[in-house]
Amino acid sequence: MSFVDPRNQPSAAFIEGVRRRFPIEPEMDRVLTRKMQHRAGPGYSPLSLPTIVEGLQRLIASNIGGSFTVSNARWLTGGASKIQVAFDLEWNGAADGGRCLTPMVLRMEPPESVVETSRLREFEILKTMSGVVPVPPCYWVDHEGAFLPYPALVYGFVTGVAKPTKQASTQVTGIGLNYGPDLRVKLGHQFLSQLGRIHTVPANVIGGLQHFSPAMVGSNEAVVRQVNWWRRVWEEDRAEEEPLMTAAGNWLTRNAPVIDHVSIVHGDARGGNVLFNEENGQITAWLDWELAYLGDRHQDIAWSMINAFRHMSENGRDELIGGFFPETQYLELYEQGSGLKIDRKRLAYYQVLVSFMSVSICLGTGYRVARNGKTHQDVVCAWLSMISYGIMEQMRQTLEEYA
C-alpha cells in the first residue's frame, strides 16, 4: 500500500475544506491560506547576507527620506521560527531629526515557518505594547515580502540575554532554562507583574487594534476561534492522524468557556522569551509576540506552566513553574500583580488548549516544514518534534481529570 500525502501538494478543495471547517480571524486566515497555497513550492535555499541587505535597503528607502547606510550586518541565532539579522543603521533618526547610528534587527520568515504567523499583527502589537512592558521599538514591516525574499519586520536591537551566560546550552529554543536561585526571584516577580500589565491593557487601546478580531466578555466566540486556529494548523500540517489529538480538539470546541475579561494574550509567555540585564536582573524586553491575540489571560498562565518549562529547585523539594516559583506562589503573585483572579477550572481548560497548540506546532508543523525542507533550521524543527509526546501526555492527564 503506497501513501500519497495530500498535505504536501494540497488541492484547492483540500485548502478550502479546512478553511470552511475551522473559521478563524481574517488576518490569520490570510496567512494560513497563503502557507497552503505555497506548500508545493520550493524549500529554503541559503540566503546570503548581501541579498538580505539589498532587500533591507529597499524596504528602508521606501519608508524614510534622506540618506542612510546599513552596516555590520550579521546573523542572529536563537529560536527555530524566523531568520534574524542584526545590523546598524546610520540615518536621520534622532529625536531632533539629526544623524544617529541605531542598532536594529530584521526578523524574516523562512518559506514556511514552524510557527506560521502574521508580521502585520506582530508589528502592530509591538507598537501597542510600547510603554506597557519593555519591548523593542518597531520600525518597518514588509508584510507581503515586497522588498525582502519573504515577509519581514524591522525592530530595534535590545541588549540583554535570554539565559544566564554561565549556563551551558542543554536544549534548543530556551527549553530547560534554569536562572539559578537569586536571579529567578528577581526575574520571576517582574515576569508575573509585567504579565499582569499585558493582561490589563485598557479596552480603548485593545479596541484600536486593526489586525486582531475583537473578543467579548460573556462570549466564547474568541476562544472557539483560537481553538479553530490550532485545529486548522494540525489538520493542515500533521504527518498522520493521532486519535488523542482529534478527541482533544473536539472536546476543546465543545467546552470553550466564556471570557470574563478581555486581555491581550502574549501567546508564548515564558522565561525564554524575555531578555534581561545580567548585571541588575532587570527585564529589558519581551520578545516573540507573533502568537498574540485578544482572549483569556488563563491561556498565558497555562502556557507558562507547561511541564517542559519547569524544573525542580536545588533542594529537590519544589517544582518551579516557568523556572520561577512553586505553583501556589506563582499563581498568587500573578493575582496580586494583575488584580485578576485565576479560575482553576478554566486554567485546566487552557492547559489542554496550550498542550494541543504545542503539539500542533512541534509534532504537526515541525514535521511538515522539516519534511519539505522549508526552513533554515530543519534539523532543529525535527529535533523539537520529539518534545511532543510528553506534552501530549500532560494534555491527556488533564483531560482524564477534567473531561
Added chain:
Amino acid sequence: MVPDIDLQLQAVIKALTDTVMPAIDPANKMAVEQAGLAVATLSMARNRLPLVRRLARHGLQMAIAMAEELVAAIPTAAAGLAAPLAAGREALQDPAHDTAAIDAVQRALNDAIGALIDDSSNGPHIAAIEAIIIRRGKLATDLGRAWTMPSGFEPNPASVPTIESLLS
C-alpha cells in the same frame, strides 16, 4: 552486506565528531548548534534503527486494540472501522508486509478512528468514545516518550518504560 547501515552511520558520526565539528568557526553559532544536533540525530537513528519494524508492528497492534474496543462499546463504530481493522489484522499476520506497508495500514486505521470521533462529536456516544481514546492514549504517549527519550526532553525519565520493554 558490507557496509551495513550501522557501519555507515557509525563512520559518519565519527567523521563529523572528530574532523568536521572542530573545524567549524565557533563564532558561527547556528552552524555549531546544527552540527551538534546532526550528530545527536544520527546517533539516535543508529540506536533506533534495529527497532523500527518492531515499533511499526507495536503501533499497529495498539491501533487494532483501540479499534476493537470502540467497535465493542459503540454501536455505530463498526461501519467505519471494520474494513481497516480487518486490513490491520491481516498485515500483522503476513510476514511479507514491510514496515512502510504496516505504517500505511496503521495510518488508515487511525484515520478511521479519527473520522468516528469527528462524526460522533455532537452525538450520544461522544463521552464513551472520548473515555476510550483518553485511557488508551496513555499507551501511545508512553511509546512516543520512550522512543524519543534520547532527545533529553523528558522531564521525568524514570516515569517512562524503556522502549525495549514496551516492544518486547
